[in-house]
Amino acid sequence: MLQIDNVTKQYGKFTALSEIDLSLENGVYGLLAPNGAGKTTLLKMLATLLFPTSGQIRLDGEDIFQMESRYREKIGYLPQEFGYYKNNTPRQFLRYIAALKGIPAKRAKLRIEELLETVSMTEHGDKKMKKFSGGMIQRIGIAQAMLNDPEILILDEPTAGLDPKERARFRNLLHGLAENRIVLLSTHIVSDVETIAHQVILLRGHRLHACQPPGEICRTLSDRVFELPLGEALPEGAVFLSERQTGAGAVQRVACETAPEGGMPVPAGLEDVFLYLYREEGV
Numbered sequence: 001m002l003q004i005d006n007v008t009k010q011y012g013k014f015t016a017l018s019e020i021d022l023s024l025e026n027g028v029y030g031l032l033a034p035n036g037a038g039k040t041t042l043l044k045m046l047a048t049l050l051f052p053t054s055g056q057i058r059l060d061g062e063d064i065f066q067m068e069s070r071y072r073e074k075i076g077y078l079p080q081e082f083g084y085y086k087n088n089t090p091r092q093f094l095r096y097i098a099a100l101k102g103i104p105a106k107r108a109k110l111r112i113e114e115l116l117e118t119v120s121m122t123e124h125g126d127k128k129m130k131k132f133s134g135g136m137i138q139r140i141g142i143a144q145a146m147l148n149d150p151e152i153l154i155l156d157e158p159t160a161g162l163d164p165k166e167r168a169r170f171r172n173l174l175h176g177l178a179e180n181r182i183v184l185l186s187t188h189i190v191s192d193v194e195t196i197a198h199q200v201i202l203l204r205g206h207r208l209h210a211c212q213p214p215g216e217i218c219r220t221l222s223d224r225v226f227e228l229p230l231g232e233a234l235p236e237g238a239v240f241l242s243e244r245q246t247g248a249g250a251v252q253r254v255a256c257e258t259a260p261e262g263g264m265p266v267p268a269g270l271e272d273v274f275l276y277l278y279r280e281e282g283v
């Protein structure tokens with residue numbers, strides 16, 4: 001179990017994260033929050049690239065910073081900006097990363113083939129990466145993070161720039177990978193988390209707001225989301241969430257305590273909760 005206890009991170013006087021408490025077990029955790037909320041900061045601390053200002057992070061009871069390389073052997077990390085040599089092929093690049101991770105060449109060779117298969121890139125293994133789409137690059141990014149078969153896989157905005165087909169493929173890939181490990185991914189794209197994550201971690205005001213299954217998070221707005229024709233006046237206290245086109249014309253989705261006139265109750269989705277929670281944060 002990965003335990004985050006009362007972790008605060010300050011950059012000078014600025015508090016990026018305050019008093020975070022989380023316990024993570026195997027499964028996919030989606031860290032969802034707007035830009036600047038502290039997602040990368042949290043992931044970098046879990047990757048031991050940043051020290052908490054206070055608080056402790058433990059794996060099975062041991063402080064991860066004291067574990068040093070014993071901890072790093074157990075993690076795989078895909079940073080937001082993942083650097084690779086454009087002229088390398090995936091096989092060359094993965095061999096290089098395996099060497100950096102100290103994986104013996106013979107074992108690395110087998111593992112690389114296994115992983116290219118896992119991420120459906122075997123047939124592209126000898127092509128230069130400069131010709132790859134964003135989705136193909138991300139799949140190689142996941143493969144490099146998986147080289148050491150990590151217990152904890154940390155992915156910072158792995159779905160940024162993927163098209164819908166690549167997103168679907170990515171979801172399936174993660175489901176398989178999370179069977180026997182902790183997968184923690186950050187995103188500000190709600191639909192990714194809704195379909196991938198077993199638990200959604202929401203940060204708000206640089207604090208932990210919730211860590212719950214997507215369904216439970218949606219229940220926080222249940223019976224409070226309504227659709228009504230666009231242009232209808234909203235009652236006092238109603239919060240505009242979004243608008244969408246339907247067969248019967250444009251409608252607005254709103255959150256309010258009681259049904260507005262002409263409003264149809266609709267099930268609350270994670271996007272509704274996201275828009276509601278972060279309505280004052282310009283997202």
Ligand SMILES: Nc1ncnc2c1ncn2[C@@H]1O[C@H](COP(=O)(O)OP(=O)(O)OP(=O)(O)O)[C@@H](O)[C@H]1O
Binds near residue numbers: 033034039042
């Ligand atoms: N090295 C740093 N020095 C000072 N402030 C920083 C530093 N790194 C991050 N910050 C600030 O801390 C806050 C959290 O940043 P972080 O990158 O963790 O957010 P994020 O949720 O990952 O955002 P994004 O989705 O844009 O990547 C931001 O306001 C950012 O400007």
